Amino acid sequence: MIEAQALTKRYDAKLAVDDLSFTVRPGVVTGFLGPNGAGKSTTMRMMIGLDRPSSGSVSINGRPYAEHAAPLHEVGALLEARGIHPGRSARNHLRALALTSGISRGRVDQVLDMVGLTSVAGQRVGSFSLGMGQRLGVAAALLGDPHTLILDEPVNGLDLDGIRWIRALLRRLADEGRTVFLSSHLMSEMAVTADHVIVIGQGRLLRDQPMADFIREADVDSIRVVTPDRERLAQALERSGATVTTDQDSTEPALTVAGTTAREVGTLAAEAGITLWELTPSAGSLEDAYLALTRESLDYQDRADDPSQELAS
Numbered sequence: 001m002i003e004a005q006a007l008t009k010r011y012d013a014k015l016a017v018d019d020l021s022f023t024v025r026p027g028v029v030t031g032f033l034g035p036n037g038a039g040k041s042t043t044m045r046m047m048i049g050l051d052r053p054s055s056g057s058v059s060i061n062g063r064p065y066a067e068h069a070a071p072l073h074e075v076g077a078l079l080e081a082r083g084i085h086p087g088r089s090a091r092n093h094l095r096a097l098a099l100t101s102g103i104s105r106g107r108v109d110q111v112l113d114m115v116g117l118t119s120v121a122g123q124r125v126g127s128f129s130l131g132m133g134q135r136l137g138v139a140a141a142l143l144g145d146p147h148t149l150i151l152d153e154p155v156n157g158l159d160l161d162g163i164r165w166i167r168a169l170l171r172r173l174a175d176e177g178r179t180v181f182l183s184s185h186l187m188s189e190m191a192v193t194a195d196h197v198i199v200i201g202q203g204r205l206l207r208d209q210p211m212a213d214f215i216r217e218a219d220v221d222s223i224r225v226v227t228p229d230r231e232r233l234a235q236a237l238e239r240s241g242a243t244v245t246t247d248q249d250s251t252e253p254a255l256t257v258a259g260t261t262a263r264e265v266g267t268l269a270a271e272a273g274i275t276l277w278e279l280t281p282s283a284g285s286l287e288d289a290y291l292a293l294t295r296e297s298l299d300y301q302d303r304a305d306d307p308s309q310e311l312a313s
């Protein structure tokens with residue numbers, strides 16, 4: 001269990017993490033979401049004692065990370081590229097880590113196997129692809145068989161096979177009753193991996209709730225409508241209070257209608273004598289819900305620095 005209480009981090013004038021309080025529970029996969037610069041990495045760094053809170057606190061199983069006698073057994077973390085000696089083999093890298101925590105060599109081989117690196121365990125880490133490096137990072141996190149896992153962008157650099165592998169691994173770890181906390185920019189991936197979401201924006205807590213509730217409450221369901229009489233239908237729908245956008249990109253221009261039901265659209269079209277060629281309700285996605293929530297709270301400073309990041313995260 002991870003508990004943040006009024007957790008705050010200030011870098012000079014910048015308030016990176018602002019009064020965050022939440023609990024990450026065992027047995028579920030919890031996704032940590034937020035736009036670029038929202039404070040996710042800073043929060044995770046404070047969890048494992050790499051950064052000190054300016055005020056407030058964060059504990060793992062009731063104590064700050066540094067107060068655990070054997071932290072590697074308590075928490076496994078994958079944070080952005082940590083100093084791995086490029087000349088060392090994967091196996092030796094893990095053996096060096098294991099040695100400092102009294103972990104057996106047998107466990108090193110076990111985690112290499114768990115992450116699928118056994119066949120390349122003797123290769124220099126410097127020759128590893130991004131995906132192999134990520135797998136090695138996950139192996140290091142698992143070394144102490146920890147009850148809590150904190151993973152910053154674990155999917156980053158993984159191919160489809162790797163993504164499926166980590167999804168299954170995280171599920172299994174949560175099913176074993178562990179606390180699994182991960183950040184990711186890949187919404188489609190997060191949607192199928194996480195059971196619970198914590199969303200932050202500009203360092204502040206925006207949401208802390210089950211994934212299904214987050215998507216449902218965002219009210220982002222829509223209906224795709226194809227008709228030969230687009231303009232007339234769009235006007236009628238707007239008059240009835242629905243929101244209508246035209247999707248010009250598809251081969252058959254369609255209307256995307258929100259704020260009503262497929263049944264109402266069908267009834268309204270029939271009453272106006274408008275032919276419908278397609279009427280397809282679609283459930284809102286995590287991406288839709290996330291964008292609706294964070295559009296308001298993007299970090300304008302970071303957006304100004306890099307306009308391409310505007311809605312990418």
Ligand SMILES: Nc1ncnc2c1ncn2[C@@H]1O[C@H](COP(=O)(O)OP(=O)(O)OP(=O)(O)O)[C@@H](O)[C@H]1O
Nearest residue numbers: 011014016034035036037038039040041042043313
């Ligand atoms: N060491 C530091 N010194 C000064 N400012 C920092 C430092 N680390 C982070 N920040 C600032 O704190 C804010 C939060 O950064 P953080 O990296 O935690 O965000 P993030 O949510 O992980 O973003 P991303 O999705 O881009 O990784 C940003 O505005 C960042 O510029």
